[in-house]
Amino acid sequence: MSFFKNHVGFNITGAKLQLVEVDYKESDTSAEPAGFYLENVDEEFFTEFWDSSFTETKIINILQNAFNEITLRKPLQTNFISFSLPNNFFKIFQLPVEAKITDSDLRDHLKWEVSVLYPDYDPESFIIRYIENYNGEDKKVKQAVVLAALKKYLKIVHKFSVRNNLILKYADNAHVATDTFLLNKSAVSILMDEKTFSVSVLKNKNLQFFKTYEINSVTEVPVILNEEINLFPVIKSGIDNNQIYMSGDFVSESLLNKLGEVTGYKFLLLNPFEKFKISSSLKTSDFISNKSHTFSSAAGMALRLI
Template sequence: MNVFHNHIGINLTNSRMQLVEVAFAGEDFIVSNIDEAYFNESLDFNEKETKISSLLQNAFNDILIRKPLTGKHVSFTLPQNLFFIAELPLENTLLDADLMEHLQWEFSLLFPYNDIKDFHFQFHRIDSVTPGRVVVGGLHKKFMKISSDFCSRNELTLMYIDTPHFASDNILKTDTDFSSGKKIISLFVSDGSVTLNVYQDEKYIEFHKLFPKNAGEIIPKLIEVIKDSIAVGGDIGSISKLYVAGDDITEIFMENLKKNIRIEIERHNPFDKIKIDSSLLESNMQFSKQYSFISAAGIAFRIV
């Protein structure tokens, strides 16, 4: 019999730590804590580990002072730009163990100046194409060690580490109606990284990474990718909805997006279909920023 442990999701950006805790109360899952704390200075993962650890600990202490945690199991989403992400060909005949070795070899060709022994890899199969394709994410083990050491210092158990985009999509895949058979796009914008995941009939079918030189180029490049690659035969009607998430989403960005793209566009509320502790609704000002907590919530809900 599986025993549920309260699960804490922590999303790290270059400016703040965001935390969501999920508990089991009676017969229901409930969000028992939503909070965030800003770092004293910008978080740079290329700095010395002692400095990174100090920034993380100070922010975490600020959250604990306001409300202690009830659980010990924690998962992280780290800044999107720490992950080396690429779409690679998939050998359909390979078993997972052999596939990982093959993908690491492909990764070494794409990023020849990085030693694959220093990276941890995970992959997501793309279901729609023949021959097969797979999206591979590589994370340097030193960033995993920072997360692990943080947990050790605070007597926590590390469960998962993921990208903020895939973590936020955990919620979309649970809450979204795929019955129309049309494509659903997930756009994530954070710390200069812009990625697109595309789903259809609950399957992951496309990945795109945009390379805008500045914020003003995001929407034109997005329109270009939608028309040229995602829309079937260039028909926008083949797309049901565009979900938008990330730390760099502003009201002006959303207004311009809706003005320029004739698709239903939505910022998803991660707490729309889960109970919230009444004390949070009454006193926690962070709840008013619910959209920005989608990555922390997504990784916290991963085992719900």
């Protein structure tokens, strides 16, 4: 009996809804070898670019229209879903905390930090998640990467799920979801979007560093990244085999070449599908053969039930 049932990972960007559906097939119930199979990989652009000023009703309708188009092409085989959300749905920061602080005291402290850093927001409008790690030799102090998600967006994906008789299992940051495929490595990864990019550093399965950057043009990325690598030793020390992984939209061959030229490192497109088996209906999919790096967040969420 399979321990894993179909699960769909959705990723929301400012422009589109992406979907990756995964199933585990047993060798004794299928002519195909046992393993994790990609059952569906698809995306649909929104009718208009997502804007934070939109009402809840308008956002749900935009999501619904995109979802309808995807499922008309191929209906879901499950009602279990998870969502990854873009960086601009979060307030993200990093700070040192005492190693012996209790979870309760840390949560209170982080709520206070949010109120100071973002005075225009009510701290109660966030769900605050933090990822702790020790970064350095001082074991009395640990680092906390804080991801404060705006509740209104979490409520929207929940209402969307209920409307479509779907069971929402998880919601997470898009870059954290992408890093699912790098947990067994020490690695630096970059997630690109149209107006932002983010950098994360993983060591021994721990998130050591996470930072987001707003940009007006993709031409700013090589300069900013080179400055940050030189400014933060944790980034430079996290680069393994002189390689940095890239994923998300707006990653072109010319950008990869320019990044390598400016920083001296090799930039690789992250392929979240390389260890999956491909269902026969997807063998010729351009999303898998040429655009796999753009689906890393959705694929990471699809694996959350493992």
